[in-house]
Amino acid sequence: MKASLTLSGTPVVPGVSHAKTAWIRSVPEPEETSEIIPEDARSSEIERFNAAADTVAQRLKDRAANTVGTASDILAVAAGFATDRGWRREVVKRIEGGAPAVQAVAQATQVFVDIFRQAGGLMAERQTDLLDMRNRVIAELRGEPEPGVPIPDGPVILLADDLAPADTAALDPELIRGIITRLGGPTSHTSIICRQLGIPCIVAARELSDVPEGVDLIMDGDSGEFSISPDPDEADVLAKTDAERRRLAREWHGPAQTQDGHPIEILANIQDEAGAIRAEASEAAGIGLFRTELSFLNIPSEPSVEEQVRIYSSVFGHFPGAKIVVRTLDAGSDKPVAFASVPDEENPALGVRGLRTSGIDMGLLTRQIDALVEAAKRHDGPSWIMAPMVSTVAEARWFASLIREHDLKAGIMIEVPAAAIMIDQFLEEIDFVSIGTNDLTQYVMAADRGNANLATYTDNWQPAVLALIQRVAEAGVRHGKPVGVCGEAAADPNLAAVLVGMGVTSLSMASGAIPYVGSRLANVTLEQCQEAAAAVVKASDPNEARQVALAILNAD
């Protein structure tokens, strides 16, 4: 993409958008002040605070009422913070002591932020929502426009440092045509929500701060480039190419195969029945990753076997006759499950997570397997069970023995480099593998997948990661065993073609990505995929890998 001023970041959701820019406003931190509110003005300062908090709560409630699903829940929780009696009491106490309302709000909120942070896990993640609500109340007190996502008059491309969960919850794809953030990584919250909504997205765009409000901008979510005041003819060409891509995706129907008929299984990643319903409406041939732990994030104690059977069967029921790959509990690190995570680990990503939790509470795993076996009995298609975070051959052998006892197919996720390096020995023990590129990338690159400052390391096109995927895929071909990919890499249409070229047999992704990946594969030959696969592992960085693959895949 060439135009007047072209910048770039890490592309995460493909698609071209052309619209005016709109910045998500942030609120400057309230400064320390020695100002004391005179005693006779304190009750009106308290009233001013209550009115501001009421206005913010009402706005969030209204937005929750106009939204559905998770988005509505997130907004309702944010509204709940603004009406929380404990928080309001803390603010009022400080105003009664003479603090101006803005400072009182900042100080009182900090008390709760500290409590949440110390509690860790899910509670700690709520800090962002709490601070978001605080910023809204402070802006209201200062008479400034509401921070967070603006409500635009027409289509815009949103620019932000990063998005808070409450920001992403209510994005309307009709108005928000694209998102570019200065921070964030390919597996960050922003990227995952944008992928679900199909909003083109670029993250880690370092020079984003130089882009003004309200200028004409075109962005390309495939290459990660964006241009200010683009040349109208070039913008036109890009928009037409994108419209064609969307048309092909709309018109695509499975079963998936390359242009020359090489079949590939396209499956859906889900976490609950709502996800299974979305997947059912897509062209997914089955479920490639059922993240069971995500059904349990908000509950304090382990559900009974009967309750687990109900949860699993509710998902299986939407895919009669189809293959379903279930992952046993992947608790710990970025997925804290109250009844299965080990608290206070120094380094949870390298701690007791995934299959390792069974070393602490074996019953948790056996009860989950009992429930899955029962749900599988009621399902008339193949049920495959896999374990997350497997690092040793002995773990794989042991897990396979537990699953095969029930005549089910046993597999493991390839997320730890050790498993990819020793893949031949692992494949002798199990029936299939599924590569979790999100964690594999994190561990190969020694870069936290959620750290907004490390997006260039956690790019799925890192040649070192691609070389390990190639090693696993080739071993799968040698052993005649299926190798799937269920990390975010599978949802990138061009990377999906590369993975097919390496010998991967199935790709599992968010339902929204399926038509784009399916139509891309229908457009390239197996030979092109294989050539691209051979080329990317010789690249020296992710951008070069992307460019060489695109040149091969786009050649006529």
Ligand code: PEP
């Ligand atoms: C992965 O690590 O790529 C994966 C699919 O698992 P999760 O994202 O749930 O850790």
Ligand code: MG
């Ligand atoms: Mg993982």
